Amino acid sequence: MEWFAAPEYWLARQLFQRLLAVLYAVGFTAAARQFRALIGEHGMLPVPRFTARVPLGSSPSLFHLHYSDRAFAVAAWTGAALAAAVAAGAAELVPLWAAMLGWAVLWLLYLSIVNVGQTWYAFGWESLLLEAGVLAAFLGNGTVAPPFTVLWLLRWLLFRVEFGAGMIKWRGDRCWRDLTCLYYHHETQPMPGPLSWFFHHLPRPLHRVEVAANHVVQLAVPFALFLPQPGASIAAALMIATQLWLVLSGNFAWLNWLTIALALSAVDARTAGRLLPLPAAPHFAAAPLWYEVLVLALTAGVLLLSRRPAANLLSPHQAMNRSFDRLHLVNSYGAFGSVTRIRHEVVVEGTDAPLPGPDTHWQEYGFHGKPGELRRMPRQIAPYHLRLDWLLWFAAISPSYARPWFTSFAARLLVNDPDTLRLLRHNPFPDRPPTFVRARLFRYRYSSWGRLRATGEWWQREAPRDYLRPVTLRDIGHLAPRRGP
Structure with missing residues (x-):
């Protein structure tokens, strides 16, 4: 033919x-x-x-x-x-x-x-x-x-x-x-x-x-x-x-x-x-x-x-x-039928304090792709796909996207689960897991030309509010991975 x-x-x-x-x-x-x-x-x-x-x-x-x-x-x-x-x-x-x-x-x-x-x-x-x-x-x-x-x-x-x-x-x-x-x-x-x-x-x-x-x-x-x-x-x-x-x-x-x-x-x-x-x-x-x-x-x-x-x-x-x-x-197929006007980011933090208070020092976990650290220039990731980072963007839009897995994610941080930590760029607790983990929701926006030149900040953030209250292993330990016999 x-x-x-x-x-x-x-x-x-x-x-x-x-x-x-x-x-x-x-x-x-x-x-x-x-x-x-x-x-x-x-x-x-x-x-x-x-x-x-x-x-x-x-x-x-x-x-x-x-x-x-x-x-x-x-x-x-x-x-x-x-x-x-x-x-x-x-x-x-x-x-x-x-x-x-x-x-x-x-x-x-x-x-x-x-x-x-x-x-x-x-x-x-x-x-x-x-x-x-x-x-x-x-x-x-x-x-x-x-x-x-x-x-x-x-x-x-x-x-x-x-x-x-x-x-x-x-x-x-x-x-x-x-x-x-x-x-x-x-x-x-x-x-x-x-x-x-x-x-x-x-x-x-x-x-x-x-x-x-x-x-x-x-x-x-x-x-x-x-x-x-x-x-x-x-x-x-x-x-x-x-x-x-x-x-x-x-x-x-x-x-x-x-x-x-x-x-x-x-x-x-x-x-x-x-x-x-x-x-x-x-x-x-x-x-x-x-x-x-x-x-x-x-x-x-x-x-x-x-x-x-x-x-x-x-x-x-x-x-x-x-x-x-x-x-x-x-x-x-199709994408972005609607466009969000305001960017929110879920910022995940931990502390080794025995009991958090107003003066507690919280340390932030770093991710490979999603915005976090203000002075870190966004990276080229595609065509590779960072699935956790992407789902955290959806989680910031609505907690319903994260309900099936986010608390389990926090539980893994409380035990320094090695498989989970491999998905992150930075773990602030390399020697011993944190005693508490929390998540806060920030509004992120790009900095101006002047601010970038003066401070090196690509992002500005403000108006934090609770996304996940501080939790301990006692609270959510049943969701942590259990390995071995």
């Missing part, structure tokens, strides 16, 4: 698959390094407790069959190693069926993690990584030309990502429609990056231009993905430019880089060759019949499963980041 193959997208396939494999490696590595304190056997939300009450049919995962921290670590590090091998080009050195199997293993291992990850994995980019991984498996490798239908499914996925994000904004917070959301967003976003302070201090007319440009790229440009070339490539280039702007202005895990990978899949070699010197296109063998049948079956399945995500896009009650099937095959 001549129409089945699209050899002019050989470079797009390579770029998309290699970058996607890098992001899988990042996702697996983050899971391996953070899971013990979050969802491990002695974690804040243990997997065994979850699988005991949620059946396999509701959350398909290998960990329903067996769970141990060792098994999870093996699965996560195996996924990271396999993804790194694919990123290095291993999938090009094996037969087509083996390359597809490799992608299937990556998808299955990551699905198994996401479906038992609970609130720690309730992010849209988890579903996006899984959905993109399924399509990558059917995109083939260097032995056959990229299938035309899978390339269109990738554009349909990219369309849902961008247009879904645009519509949720337009239907949501009024500040998106009056172009003022970026007066606040660079300051109040979940995890500012090293340039976010500077973006926030741009002149307000430029903020309005940012929002207007965002509306164009997310609400109009996605339709151009379905135009003949070079129209689709130009649309993809505009999306890539917008995503790079977001990479510079904040930390959104791998969401922006994954969107860039999807956009690269829409750029054909003929268009790219007008701007860049490219090697000659490789020669492809005819696709085997079994492969063509599988690709057509996938295409039909995705179109069938797209009914509810498409209806969601058109609904005035559009849902953000919604998975309509347990395998995360076809999903809805």
Whole structure:
């Protein structure tokens, strides 16, 4: 079937698959390094407790069959190693069926993690990584030309990502429609990056231009993905430019880089060759019949499963980041339908005083990504994902986000739990655990240019109030991890 193959997208396939494999490696590595304190056997939300009450049919995962921290670590590090091998080009050195199997293993291992990850994995980019991984498996490798239908499914996925994000904004917070959301967003976003302070201090007319440009790229440009070339490539280039702007202005895990990978899949070699010197296109063998049948079956399945995500896009009650099937095959996406105007931060402190009083010296725990110390410049974290830091941003918005795990987190600090402390940048009690732990809620705002020059402070904070009253091990010790026989 001549129409089945699209050899002019050989470079797009390579770029998309290699970058996607890098992001899988990042996702697996983050899971391996953070899971013990979050969802491990002695974690804040243990997997065994979850699988005991949620059946396999509701959350398909290998960990329903067996769970141990060792098994999870093996699965996560195996996924990271396999993804790194694919990123290095291993999938090009094996037969087509083996390359597809490799992608299937990556998808299955990551699905198994996401479906038992609970609130720690309730992010849209988890579903996006899984959905993109399924399509990558059917995109083939260097032995056959990229299938035309899978390339269109990738554009349909990219369309849902961008247009879904645009519509949720337009239907949501009024500040998106009056172009003022970026007066606040660079300051109040979940995890500012090293340039976010500077973006926030741009002149307000430029903020309005940012929002207007965002509306164009997310609400109009996605339709151009379905135009003949070079129209689709130009649309993809505009999306890539917008995503790079977001990479510079904040930390959104791998969401922006994954969107860039999807956009690269829409750029054909003929268009790219007008701007860049490219090697000659490789020669492809005819696709085997079994492969063509599988690709057509996938295409039909995705179109069938797209009914509810498409209806969601058109609904005035559009849902953000919604998975309509347990395998995360076809999903809805979108972010920041509303923008917070004021930034609050949960500041966690401890003391070794026998009984706290008005003169007690409290020492602050430090985190890798979330704002805390006033003189510490925000760091570049993405595409890595700091799950505890992200959930603390939600916890500051509403205690309901933290109710299932925050007190357990405090209990772990009271025993200097090593798995929990590995998630932190600074533990003020390295030799002996604190006697009391508390949390306070501060209002944070960026400092001015003058204050930054005079004091070195990137942040100002004020108006603290209690978030968690001072607690001891006697109060919440039953939530502390218990190890050993």
